[in-house]
Amino acid sequence: MTASLLHRAVTRDHWIGRGLRWPLDRLSVNAVLPVLSGPLFLRRWIVGAGLHRCWLGTYEREKQRALSKILSRGMVVCDIGANTGFYTLLMSRRVGREGHVHAFEPSPGNLAFLRQHMALNKVSNATVHGEALSDGVGQAFFDTSPGSYQGRLDPKGRTPVSVTTLDHLWEQGALPPVDLLKIDIEGAEAGALRGGERLLRRFRPTLFLATHGVETHRECCRLLRSFGYRVQSLDGNTRVEETDELIASNR
Template structure:
């Protein structure tokens, strides 16, 4: 059960969350469920579902079925590191994870989570990914796990593209890329176009907005990728925010 799927406005949701408010945000808790059970998580670093182990549970299951020992994974928009931890476990000691995150508060939590869990196969990249390199304005919203590149942002962050990083030899070619960047998904893909054309990594994509969904699908399909929407509703329109997996045939 994903706690975040239970409405905060419902009586059940309010009762369920009431005792969670008593936990100090700086407290470190063992993760309860899933592949990360027993790993440590700082309560105030993100949603309660993280330390409960239920955060985006369906996406956890898809990653578990897809990743293999020894894989190289890019976690783009790593936030406080929940999926960085998960993928580091799934790819094993011979695998590698590169976690990209521009927000200083998230970077602090991300590095702390890797440290307190003795993770040695993950590398933190303090940057936002886009279609070009330079500096960008970053907009912070409520909660450290949210935010995105915006002309209205007040925080200046380093911006890079995957193609440039790979061409420079700074990072290896990945087997899988997970992207959750609050509406900037198309630009991350554009900045990785050469990589997608040549290496065809599997892509897990969190989409924020129907226009972004259409733009990303058009780009990926033009490169030969097949798109599968996860948890697609039966009939009716697709939700505004959704997750998809893009894979290259063969």
């Protein structure tokens, strides 16, 4: 069965899906399976760490392809909002032993899966950070919805987390000059950009940015343009105002 057919089967209500989803739903959440297609082919994945599309290899295929085209051996990259490690694994494979990945994930549950995926796949070119990234250094609260892999900084959250900035990490020597950042942090994107302004202006890394909410989207676009970036949609065709998946590159 092709990756395209697998994707259709588990995401749409058609006759293949009705048969295929039955055994999928009965897989143990602790099962470890090889990714079946895409850039992560044969990487090991914990079933309970995400959607079935992750181990099928069909998760966000357009973004996988776009990232894979830009990533190359020797790059230093950041996965900000690493979740359980899908894109961290992709980046690790693409940048090779000569490169390095810095993965940021403050959610305790996701962080545990992220570390497990690094160990299962014997990843030696990644550093995992448990802090959240924003525009200040200190402490904050994190909210995670029950039964969800998503979470966000929220004053009403119950989980205390450490917060830092890209600029602080770079200036303290904990983060080298970077070539690319992937940012997907459930509405906190503008804060992360403000907290990395000096790094962004100096090293001009490419950014893959997922925005959450109209106001956050507008503010991120405004900030990036003020930093001297050209902002376009992930597919290169959709108007920036009509998408929440952006690529920002040096003008």
